[in-house]
Amino acid sequence: MNLEKYKGIIPAFYACYDELGEISESRTKELCNYLYKKGVKGLYVGGSSGECIYHSLEERKATLKYVAQQLKGKLTLIAHVGAPSTRDSVILAKYAEELGYDAVSAIPPIYFKFSESSVYKYWTEIMDATTMPFIIYNIPQTTGFDLSLNLFKKLIENEKVIGVKNSSMPVMDIERFKATAGDNFIVFNGPDEQYVSGRIIGADSGIGGTYAVMPELFLMAEKFVSAGDFANARKIQHDINDIIVALCSLNGSLYSTIKEVLKQNGVHIGSVRAPLEPISGDDLNKIAGIKALIDNAIQKYKG
Numbered sequence: 001m002n003l004e005k006y007k008g009i010i011p012a013f014y015a016c017y018d019e020l021g022e023i024s025e026s027r028t029k030e031l032c033n034y035l036y037k038k039g040v041k042g043l044y045v046g047g048s049s050g051e052c053i054y055h056s057l058e059e060r061k062a063t064l065k066y067v068a069q070q071l072k073g074k075l076t077l078i079a080h081v082g083a084p085s086t087r088d089s090v091i092l093a094k095y096a097e098e099l100g101y102d103a104v105s106a107i108p109p110i111y112f113k114f115s116e117s118s119v120y121k122y123w124t125e126i127m128d129a130t131t132m133p134f135i136i137y138n139i140p141q142t143t144g145f146d147l148s149l150n151l152f153k154k155l156i157e158n159e160k161v162i163g164v165k166n167s168s169m170p171v172m173d174i175e176r177f178k179a180t181a182g183d184n185f186i187v188f189n190g191p192d193e194q195y196v197s198g199r200i201i202g203a204d205s206g207i208g209g210t211y212a213v214m215p216e217l218f219l220m221a222e223k224f225v226s227a228g229d230f231a232n233a234r235k236i237q238h239d240i241n242d243i244i245v246a247l248c249s250l251n252g253s254l255y256s257t258i259k260e261v262l263k264q265n266g267v268h269i270g271s272v273r274a275p276l277e278p279i280s281g282d283d284l285n286k287i288a289g290i291k292a293l294i295d296n297a298i299q300k301y302k303g
């Protein structure tokens with residue numbers, strides 16, 4: 001299989017709400033257009049940054065549909081379909097296939113502590129539900145399940161598994177997955193703070209929750225890495241990390257901060273769904289400063 005369409009900067013897509021906090025078709029499409037014009041390779045729809053665990057099945061379907069209506073055939077579209085029950089995950093996977101998504105992906109099951117065999121069964125049932133390629137999503141810091149190399153080896157025996165989105169913090173995990181799966185497989189870097197190191201140690205591509213608020217910087221980081229310009233790659237990662245630290249420094253949720261910055265860029269996609277907290281009070285006055293950090297970094301690497 002030609003995996004080139006999965007290589008590049010793939011922002012994790014945000015939940016787009018109207019003023020009442022309902023999923024908004026027009027705002028979802030507005031964010032699609034914004035990111036398309038920035039030149040990203042694809043979108044990861046309905047994942048952690050998409051607040052998927054706070055959405056009903058119908059809301060998740062709606063977001064998948066609006067994004068496909070806007071960008072199918074234009075960008076690589078990956079549907080995250082992980083849900084509390086296997087049943088709902090399968091429903092979402094089948095729906096993503098109907099909509100023409102390029103691939104599906106899922107976190108392991110959450111809430112209860114699951115054995116490796118239960119997780120294997122869960123992911124395999126999702127894979128069996130469609131003819132689509134599957135991307136494993138390893139994010140132990142939120143799910144409590146850390147993908148072992150043994151389970152990984154068992155999973156990649158299934159030819160539907162074309163990649164792993166690895167959000168665990170040790171970059172060595174990326175190196176081990178890549179060394180185990182080989183060339184005809186995509187390892188996606190998950191931690192945005194380690195994009196450059198992830199790519200150098202073996203990641204082929206990246207999916208990240210902060211890409212959409214500064215796509216220019218990640219596109220530039222990728223340009224430096226692919227050109228072998230590691231001095232500049234390191235510098236831009238440093239600037240990106242200063243921005244991520246600032247984005248995470250306010251009292252509300254990271255996604256709420258990101259959405260406030262996007263609003264100042266003219267992209268209105270509402271706030272976040274509780275229990276995620278919106279930005280309020282004095283923190284709102286800090287948004288312009290964070291936007292300036294991003295704008296200055298973009299200017300610095302432009303010319």
Ligand SMILES: CC(=O)N[C@@H]([C@@H](O)[C@H](O)[C@H](O)CO)[C@@H](O)CC(=O)C(=O)O
Nearest residue numbers: 012047048049167190191192193208209
């Ligand atoms: C633990 C976590 O949330 N990791 C994020 C990162 O992109 C993260 O937001 C970023 O590195 C800032 O810490 C992604 O890996 C998640 C992601 O891409 C998604 O929305 O599914």
